[in-house]
Amino acid sequence: PTGLTAAASSSTQINLKWNPSTDNVAVTGYYVYLNDKPLTTTTTTSFSHTGLTAGTTYNYRVSAYDAVPNHSAWTSSVAATTPSATTNDTTAPTVPTGLTAVASSSTQVDLKWNPSTDDVGVTGYYVYLNDRILAQTTTTTFSHTGLTAGTTYNYRVSAYDAASNDSAWTASVAATTPGGSSGTPQGDTGGLPVIPGAAGFGINTKAGRGGTVYRVTNLNASGDGSLKACTDASGPRVCIFEVSGTIYLTADIVIRNPYITIAGQTAPSPGITVRGAGINIATHDVLLQHLRVRPGDATTGPDPINRDAFKVEAVNGDSYNIVIDHVTGSWVTDEAISTWGSSTGKIYDVTIRNSIFSESLYDSISPDGLHSCGLLIGYRSSRVTVMNNLFAFVGFRNPLINADATDVMIVNNMLYRTRNYAQDQIDFGTTSSSYVPMRASVQGNHFVLAPGLSAINTINIRSNSAPDFKIFVKDNSGPLMTSDPWSVVRTNGRSISSLNSSTPPVWAPGVVAMPHTEVEKYVLAKAGARPLDRDPVDSRVITQVRNRTGGIINSPSDVGGYPTLAVNYRPLSLPADYNTVTASGYTNLELWLHEMARAVEGQ
Structure with missing residues (x-):
């Protein structure tokens, strides 16, 4: 058995939990030592x-046995100490004092406070941003990074103990990051979501609001009237499409200039x-x-080792306030979508929602060999929301969150798995020389196995x-789901008690998770580039997932x-006075774009 934990629930009781063992016939039961x-x-x-x-340490092991009986080896020993008090702990820690918040740069605020006291012991502290939980820590300091220049942030702190008694909050303290008052203004105003009713990190970006409208009138790779002409332009801008069909590329379109809206919903049927x-x-x-993006396996094109449908990169500065909504990414030789920073740039405040990522190519032209990947949240990425997406016929990275990324929300996605492999699911990756304290919230995801596959956990923590x-x-x-939320998690020997956060350590304001029982119906109806106007590939993928057929492809x-x-x-024909802001807060052009989006989304 793996994942054995022992926790004292009172001065006279200790509760043990572990992951189920496997056997070539069947596991009959377990010995507790x-x-x-x-x-x-x-x-x-x-x-x-x-x-x-009370006040005594107890040491436990567990082994499994079958009907023969054959016995497994013992687990490693775990210990728990009953509290010395003769009654349950109902006393909360004292409120932390002396909270200070100091902006150490245009992108970081450092918090410090005095330690609380407790009749048994203080376990840790909650840090709140704008009265919502931002993080947990066991120390009396916290650094909030990836912030926006010239912005005020409000913080509180509370203490908690092992019995989940919480202190009251501290008074609120504020800090303002320097800069941001000159030059290009930052896009996230903390107000209007760029998509009405939407929530997620970066959702309040202005994108191309109030900018120049560029009309895509042809399917050329570049030149006047092309998509690239709009993406290469500078200043706030909106790309609208007066043509449908396929744009053939041999190199990635790279968006280097900020404040842009690419409105694929404006294309006539069957879209782009x-x-x-x-x-x-x-x-x-x-x-x-x-938009649908399918790079494929042609010998021409980007290097197959990094041939993604969508990339978010930060090479010469930070990339942030990015919303990728209702897209399809498939037929790639690396990831369908990825985020990856650099030594000179971070990625933060990203939302990926309502999309289909499917049929990443397995035995194809990648120098990495067998390589069918979904979503990689990688180096120097933080505050990423992944919500309401379909991951289907993808080998692994569904998604993979590297240890040098943090503050990730994986909420209400559907994963359809069609092969036997230990890391085909939501996967939290290995350490690196630059790992950061990782925080994640994983809620309401629906994990489905193709018929005939062996049961596997929904979440893998390496x-x-x-x-x-x-x-x-x-x-x-998932197939191993019980009433215990951790029944679907493979911890690979790590202690659940050390991993578990009883409340979300990261959660974007306004996000409301639906029950996992509603996810499949919602995602299969609403995800992808044009849910009411699907192309034959998206239609087939949705049908195969619904019927539990299909599989990973090579080409x-x-x-x-x-x-x-x-x-x-x-x-x-654009609306009159299209950049005039209406009483809704949106421009006339944005309201027009929202209506065109509803026409292809079915909302």
């Missing part, structure tokens, strides 16, 4: 040891597909909607992931290749 002597047997993966002595390469966002304040990793786990489905030719999309033209 106290100080290396048999204590009891059980057929479940938990046991409550009662009638104990980008083929041969991908779209690389290397700037801030971007809204990208309603044994050498970040040592101070804290994760909130709630209502995630687009395995499923009939690229469909021929009709080239249709539709001149667009």
Whole structure:
């Protein structure tokens, strides 16, 4: 058995939990050992040891046995100490005092406070941003990074103990990051979501609001009237499409200049597909909607080792306030989508929502060999929301969160797994020389196995992931699901008690998770570039997931290749005074774009 934990629930009781063992026939039950002597047997993966002595340490091991009986080896020993008090702890710690917040740079605020006291012991502290939980820490300091210049942030702190008694909050203290008063203003105003009713990190970006409208009138890779002409332009801008069909590329479109809206919903049916390469966002304040990107396996094009449909990169500065909504990414030789910073740039405040990431190519032209990847949240990425997406027919990284990324929300996604592999699910990765304290909230995801596959956990936490990793786990489905939210988590020997966060350590304001039982219906109806106007590939993927058929592919030719999309033209008449701000806070152009989005989304 793996994942054995022991926790004292009172001065006379210790509760044990562990992960189920496997057997070539069947596991019959488990022995529980106290100080290396048999204590009891059980057929479940938990046991409550009662009638104990207060203030005493008890050492436990567990082994599994089958009907023969064959016995497994023992687990490593775990210890728990009953509290010395003869009654349950109901006293909260004192309120922390002396809270200060100091901006140490334009992107960081450092907090410090005096330690609280408690009748038993203080376990840790909650840090709040604008009265919502931002982080947990066991120390009396915290550094809030990845911030926006010239912005005021409000903080409080509370203390808690092992019995989950919470102190009252401190008074609020504020700090303002320097800069931001001159030059280009920052996009996230803390007000209006760029998509009405939406929530997630970076959702309040202005994107191209109030900017120049560029009309995409042809399917050329570059030149006047092309998509690239709009993405290469500078200043706030909105790309609208008066043509449908396939844009053939041999190199990625790289968005280097900020404040842009790419409104794929404006294209006439059947919309736009980008083929041969991908779209690389290397700037801030971007809204990208309603495009399909399928790079493929041609010998020409970007290096197959990094041929993604969508990339978010930070090379010459930070990339932030990025919303990728209602897109489709497939037929890649690396990830369908990835975020990756650099020594000179961070990535933060990113939302990826309502999209399909499917059929990443497995045995293809990648120098990495067998390589079918979904989403990689990588180096120097933080505050990323991944919500309401479909990951289907993708080998692994569904998604993978590297140990040098943090503050990630994985909420209400559907994962359809069609092969036997230990890391095909939500995966938290290995440490690196630059790992950061990892925080994650994983809630309401729906994990489905294709018929005939062996059961596997929904969430995988690698044994050498970040040592101070804290994760909130709630209502995630999977073949191993029980009433215990941790039943779907594979911890690889790491202690659940050290990993578990009882409340979300990271949560974007306004996000409301639906129950996992509603996710499949919602995602299959609403995800992808054009849910009411799907192309043949997206339609087939949705049907196969619904029918529990299909599988991982090696080449687009395995499923009939690229469909021929009709080239249709539709001149667009913009609304009058299109950059005038209405009473809603949106411009006339934005309201027009919202209506066109509803026409292809079905909302």
